[in-house]
Amino acid sequence: MNTILEIGKKAKEASYKLATISTGVKNDALAQMAKALEDRKSEIIQANEKDRKEARKKGLKEALIERLMLDDARIAGMVKGLRELCDLPDPVGNGSMIKRPNGLTLLKQRVPLGVIGIIYESRPNVTSDAAGLCIKTGNSVILRGGSEAINSNIAIVEALAIGLEKANLPSTCVQLVEDTSRERVQELLTMREYVDVLIPRGGAGLIKNVVKNAQIPVIETGEGNCHIFIDENADLSMAKDILINAKTSRPSVCNAAEKLLVHEKIASVFLPEALKELRSWGVEIRACEKTRNIFPEALPAGKEDWSTEYLDMIIGVKVVESIDEAINHINRFGTSHSEAIITQDYKRANLFLARVDAACVYVNASTRFTDGGEFGMGAEIGISTQKLHARGPMGLEELTTVKYLILGNGQIR
Amino acid sequence: MNTILEIGKKAKEASYKLATISTGVKNDALAQMAKALEDRKSEIIQANEKDRKEARKKGLKEALIERLMLDDARIAGMVKGLRELCDLPDPVGNGSMIKRPNGLTLLKQRVPLGVIGIIYESRPNVTSDAAGLCIKTGNSVILRGGSEAINSNIAIVEALAIGLEKANLPSTCVQLVEDTSRERVQELLTMREYVDVLIPRGGAGLIKNVVKNAQIPVIETGEGNCHIFIDENADLSMAKDILINAKTSRPSVCNAAEKLLVHEKIASVFLPEALKELRSWGVEIRACEKTRNIFPEALPAGKEDWSTEYLDMIIGVKVVESIDEAINHINRFGTSHSEAIITQDYKRANLFLARVDAACVYVNASTRFTDGGEFGMGAEIGISTQKLHARGPMGLEELTTVKYLILGNGQIR
Numbered sequence: 001m002n003t004i005l006e007i008g009k010k011a012k013e014a015s016y017k018l019a020t021i022s023t024g025v026k027n028d029a030l031a032q033m034a035k036a037l038e039d040r041k042s043e044i045i046q047a048n049e050k051d052r053k054e055a056r057k058k059g060l061k062e063a064l065i066e067r068l069m070l071d072d073a074r075i076a077g078m079v080k081g082l083r084e085l086c087d088l089p090d091p092v093g094n095g096s097m098i099k100r101p102n103g104l105t106l107l108k109q110r111v112p113l114g115v116i117g118i119i120y121e122s123r124p125n126v127t128s129d130a131a132g133l134c135i136k137t138g139n140s141v142i143l144r145g146g147s148e149a150i151n152s153n154i155a156i157v158e159a160l161a162i163g164l165e166k167a168n169l170p171s172t173c174v175q176l177v178e179d180t181s182r183e184r185v186q187e188l189l190t191m192r193e194y195v196d197v198l199i200p201r202g203g204a205g206l207i208k209n210v211v212k213n214a215q216i217p218v219i220e221t222g223e224g225n226c227h228i229f230i231d232e233n234a235d236l237s238m239a240k241d242i243l244i245n246a247k248t249s250r251p252s253v254c255n256a257a258e259k260l261l262v263h264e265k266i267a268s269v270f271l272p273e274a275l276k277e278l279r280s281w282g283v284e285i286r287a288c289e290k291t292r293n294i295f296p297e298a299l300p301a302g303k304e305d306w307s308t309e310y311l312d313m314i315i316g317v318k319v320v321e322s323i324d325e326a327i328n329h330i331n332r333f334g335t336s337h338s339e340a341i342i343t344q345d346y347k348r349a350n351l352f353l354a355r356v357d358a359a360c361v362y363v364n365a366s367t368r369f370t371d372g373g374e375f376g377m378g379a380e381i382g383i384s385t386q387k388l389h390a391r392g393p394m395g396l397e398e399l400t401t402v403k404y405l406i407l408g409n410g411q412i413r
Numbered sequence: 414m415n416t417i418l419e420i421g422k423k424a425k426e427a428s429y430k431l432a433t434i435s436t437g438v439k440n441d442a443l444a445q446m447a448k449a450l451e452d453r454k455s456e457i458i459q460a461n462e463k464d465r466k467e468a469r470k471k472g473l474k475e476a477l478i479e480r481l482m483l484d485d486a487r488i489a490g491m492v493k494g495l496r497e498l499c500d501l502p503d504p505v506g507n508g509s510m511i512k513r514p515n516g517l518t519l520l521k522q523r524v525p526l527g528v529i530g531i532i533y534e535s536r537p538n539v540t541s542d543a544a545g546l547c548i549k550t551g552n553s554v555i556l557r558g559g560s561e562a563i564n565s566n567i568a569i570v571e572a573l574a575i576g577l578e579k580a581n582l583p584s585t586c587v588q589l590v591e592d593t594s595r596e597r598v599q600e601l602l603t604m605r606e607y608v609d610v611l612i613p614r615g616g617a618g619l620i621k622n623v624v625k626n627a628q629i630p631v632i633e634t635g636e637g638n639c640h641i642f643i644d645e646n647a648d649l650s651m652a653k654d655i656l657i658n659a660k661t662s663r664p665s666v667c668n669a670a671e672k673l674l675v676h677e678k679i680a681s682v683f684l685p686e687a688l689k690e691l692r693s694w695g696v697e698i699r700a701c702e703k704t705r706n707i708f709p710e711a712l713p714a715g716k717e718d719w720s721t722e723y724l725d726m727i728i729g730v731k732v733v734e735s736i737d738e739a740i741n742h743i744n745r746f747g748t749s750h751s752e753a754i755i756t757q758d759y760k761r762a763n764l765f766l767a768r769v770d771a772a773c774v775y776v777n778a779s780t781r782f783t784d785g786g787e788f789g790m791g792a793e794i795g796i797s798t799q800k801l802h803a804r805g806p807m808g809l810e811e812l813t814t815v816k817y818l819i820l821g822n823g824q825i826r
Contacts, residue, residue: 016768019767019770020768100789104782106788114800196800211605211628217630217799217800219801235823245825245826246825249826331429354432355432357432359817360817361816361817362819362821363819363820364823364824365517365820365824365825369517369819369824369826370817374513375513375817387526387527387610387814388526388610388630388632388802391814392815401800402804402805403773403804404773404774404783405766405776406774406775406776406778406782407776407777408775409651409777410648410651410777410778411782412654412655412659412779412781413658413779413781
């Protein structure tokens with residue numbers, strides 16, 4: 001097994017190679033990686049069965065084991081993902097230029113980031129998705145998946161290595177950290193010499209550990225305590241449809257609504273019917289006192305509810321006195337992911353857009369649209385909830401940086 | 414004195430105010446800040462004399478005391494800096510838009526970062542420069558300058574506060590951490606709730622501490638171990654001019670050349686004359702064995718020389734066997750700041766541009782051009798040597814982020 005330091009050195013070497021190859025070679029590698037995944041499907045499924053058996057032994061919840069599971073359809077999804085990347089435009093090499101009065105030509109060119117470290121939890125399809133995105137953008141990648149999926153991840157990376165080599169690229173373009181101990185993660189988080197960027201993908205605990213201990217630039221992704229604010233001038237029928245969609249269409253994802261804020265002027269009209277319908281969908285209601293006066297079937301919300309991302313069929317409900325209270329509540333308890341106002345008032349829509357501090361702010365639409373595909377990016381590595389480098393859905397361009405190339409003919413200063 | 418937490422809270426509040434005001438109000442604030450600096454010039458100079466007296470008592474070097482010094486001319490420079498910012502275009506509010514097939518309109522709009530923490534060393538003019546750049550871009554700022562300049566910084570921030578209030582903005586838009594203890598810095602580095610970005614400006618030690626301990630996104634600036642590589646096909650007269658300029662025109666700045674790499678095929682022709690001229694400028698030569706065989710007056714370079722940023726009249730010199738050795742040496746020992754090749758060969762120029770991993774890569778020009786003003790940006794907060802968010806000189810746009818505003822009419826997914 002390679003040490004983290006060896007993995008880092010090899011990744012850096014591979015990144016220099018990847019930075020100078022053409023889009024055609026990268027697309028060929030993606031196609032070969034897709035084919036190799038298909039060819040080694042049975043080995044991957046076998047390895048996955050081993051992981052699931054271990055997981056059952058350890059007593060993991062069935063929902064987690066389901067996330068871990070790979071079958072023909074899921075592998076076909078991974079293959080399709082790699083093939084679709086071939087068709088997307090390559091951002092590397094494009095840029096802009098200016099000529100300075102002293103005759104210097106400045107080219108600002110898009111280049112790969114270099115070596116990307118991705119730290120994620122149990123879903124093994126991330127292994128192939130993330131590898132594909134990195135190869136398409138000319139980055140080498142160090143993958144550190146969860147221990148529950150280690151056999152699956154080894155099998156997937158072995159297949160990807162075959163594909164890379166068929167395309168005459170070093171297999172070290174995509175490396176897996178096979179030792180999933182905490183110590184190895186800490187080493188990865190501080191290996192400044194060889195890793196350019198870290199992207200944690202997973203729950204709040206994982207992200208917190210990376211942010212706290214990393215000495216390498218991090219892009220935080222995916223925590224979403226998203227709010228829907230129903231303003232006093234909302235179209236209440238539209239408001240209900242958006243609320244139901246944002247909460248129930250896929251409650252386990254980061255762009256699902258977790259909280260409902262309702263203006264007090266329409267609370268007694270809107271809440272009874274809307275909350276009844278949410279309950280009929282199986283949603284648990286945790287609400288403030290004012291809400292419970294209107295809708296007594298709701299459970300009382302605790303203090304910690306306002307900052308919790310449930311990722312489940314639960315919603316926190318609060319009646320607010322004003323749009324200002326709604327905005328302040330969102331800026332205080334939100335995670336800067338996706339926030340929506342439902343209103344027919346032009347001025348108040350603009351106020352909400354301007355003052356809510358989040359990656360994506362919606363007027364009269366479901367928060368569920370925060371997604372690379374829905375934004376027309378084609379592919380997505382995650383949703384950035386921080387402000388540096390990228391904000392909101394991150395596509396291929398967000399996996400690159402820029403470099404100034406300055407062409408002179410003897411200029412001195 | 415405010416605690417760091419109080420400073421943070423007030424900065425966050427002020428940032429919400431700043432995010433929604435017009436360019437006109439921000440320019441008015443800059444003009445009022447400039448005027449207040451002029452009006453309180455004598456108080457600032459008095460405070461600065463106190464700092465310098467303390468510094469002499471503590472036995473600080475004269476060069477450091479000179480950096481600390483404020484006189485009429487330097488304050489006039491600070492005033493001019495603020496006034497020039499008024500004329501620069503405001504990046505906030507601009508952006509792009511797309512319409513999605515489902516009718517959603519996506520606006521990708523440039524917005525302020527929020528609260529910026531700037532941690533810097535003794536030069537007190539940074540206090541007003543950084544404050545001005547932040548106000549122009551709608552960010553509130555927490556300034557943590559060095560303890561040697563504390564009285565000067567307090568006097569400057571007092572003046573800026575008067576200016577802000579005259580423009581009807583809260584003085585908390587610009588706050589100084591008056592307690593310069595290490596403990597307060599550590600608090601600042603971890604105050605995720607209230608600080609959006611940290612920018613360290615100063616020596617390698619300061620930057621390392623921030624990177625190691627920060628739990629907030631950091632933009633690293635300014636370390637520059639810059640190389641000039643003289644290729645075998647170089648115009649040797651141009652090579653000498655660029656070398657002398659890059660090393661001697663201002664040796665204490667980050668874009669000055671620190672190392673000279675020379676292709677062995679032209680070493681015996683180029684080095685004797687070039688090194689003789691460098692010495693005549695007062696530059697100390699620390700060289701590899703091969704160089705010393707050609708130019709015996711050079712001192713032997715130690716191992717640590719190759720990674721050292723001297724910021725002084727010293728240069729490290731190494732003969733290399735090939736352009737590959739030069740590129741590998743630069744990628745290993747450089748700080749990803751500014752690197753130059755001097756060559757007349759098209760193919761080798763392109764190879765160097767593609768493979769050297771740095772913010773600014775030059776062909777046939779001095780590394781001294783890496784500068785916001787020289788790049789046509791008008792103003793600069795620093796030179797980013799990292800790859801996330803910004804690379805190379807950072808102007809106004811680099812002090813902003815983006816936000817997606819999504820306008821719908823009832824869309825659900």
